[in-house]
Amino acid sequence: MAENKIYEKVENCVKAIREVTDFVPRVAITLGSGLGNYANQIDVKCEIPYSKIPGFPVSTVPGHDGKFIFGYVGEVPVVCMKGRVHYYEGYDITDVVLPTRVMKMLGAKILFLTNASGGINYNFEAGDLMLMTDHISIFAPNPLIGANIDELGTRFPDMSEVYDKDLRQIIIDTAIENKIPLKMGVYAQLTGPSFESPAEIKALRTMGVDAVGMSTVVEAIAANHMGMKICAVSCISNLAAGMGDPLSHEDVQKAADKTGPLFEKLVTECVKKF
Numbered sequence: 001m002a003e004n005k006i007y008e009k010v011e012n013c014v015k016a017i018r019e020v021t022d023f024v025p026r027v028a029i030t031l032g033s034g035l036g037n038y039a040n041q042i043d044v045k046c047e048i049p050y051s052k053i054p055g056f057p058v059s060t061v062p063g064h065d066g067k068f069i070f071g072y073v074g075e076v077p078v079v080c081m082k083g084r085v086h087y088y089e090g091y092d093i094t095d096v097v098l099p100t101r102v103m104k105m106l107g108a109k110i111l112f113l114t115n116a117s118g119g120i121n122y123n124f125e126a127g128d129l130m131l132m133t134d135h136i137s138i139f140a141p142n143p144l145i146g147a148n149i150d151e152l153g154t155r156f157p158d159m160s161e162v163y164d165k166d167l168r169q170i171i172i173d174t175a176i177e178n179k180i181p182l183k184m185g186v187y188a189q190l191t192g193p194s195f196e197s198p199a200e201i202k203a204l205r206t207m208g209v210d211a212v213g214m215s216t217v218v219e220a221i222a223a224n225h226m227g228m229k230i231c232a233v234s235c236i237s238n239l240a241a242g243m244g245d246p247l248s249h250e251d252v253q254k255a256a257d258k259t260g261p262l263f264e265k266l267v268t269e270c271v272k273k274f
Ligand code: HPA
Pocket: 116, 117, 118, 119, 195, 196, 212, 213, 214, 237, 238, 239, 240, 241, 247, 252
C-alpha cells in the first residue's frame, strides 16, 4: 500500500469500484452543466453512486448529484462522471481531482472534460460551445501541491500542451461535419462560488481569457500530470458579469440545458472517433 495518504485514498476508491465492476474504460468523460442527460447516449453496463465509494467526495450543489456511469459510446468503452465536486464546496483540492485520478487508474487513457462558463470574448454568445485551446490556472490552487505522487507522475510536469492537438483536431472536424458551431479559446478557472465582478472580467479579458468558470483546469492539471490525453469543451451559458444581465445559478443551468442536445451530439460523435 502506498505511503502517501492522498494516493492511498485513490487506491482505496479504485479497489471499491473493482469490487463492483471489472469494466475498463478507454475514455473518461466529466459531464458539466448541460450534459445532465448524457447517460441517454451510453449503452450503460454499470452505475456506481459516489456515495457507495468510501472517501469519495460527494457534491453539495443541487443538480450535481453524482455517480459513475460505465458503458459504451458506439464501440468505445467509457466511464462518465455525472456530477463533480467543486473547490468552492470546501473540499481539499486533492479531493477535487481524486475522481480524475481514479478514472485514470481504472484504465482511461483519454479525458474529455466539459463545463459551463461565462463568455468574456466579445464574439461569444450565450449557448455557444467553446473548444478549450489552453487554460489559466493561476487563480485556483494547484492540485499537485504537496509531496509528489511519483506513482502518478513527475514533480514538475510540463503544461505546454495540456489539450491534445490531435483530439482538438478531431473535435474541430466533427463539429464541421455535424454543422455544430464551435468557438475556440482560453478558459480560466476561478474558485467561485461568487461570480466575478465586472472589473475582474475586464482584467481577465486583458489577460487573454475567453471564458471563465469554476472547474476543469485543476482536473486537467492532475490528468496531465498522469500523462492522460485531454480535451475540453465549454458551454458558454452566459455572458460574463458586466456584459449582460446579472447572473444566477438557475439561469446558467437553464441556458446550459438548452444547448444540451447539441453538446451531447458533439461529445458523442467525437468520442466514437477517440
Ligand atoms: N462565471 C463563473 N463561472 C460560471 C459562469 C460565470 O459567468 N457561468 C457558468 N459558470
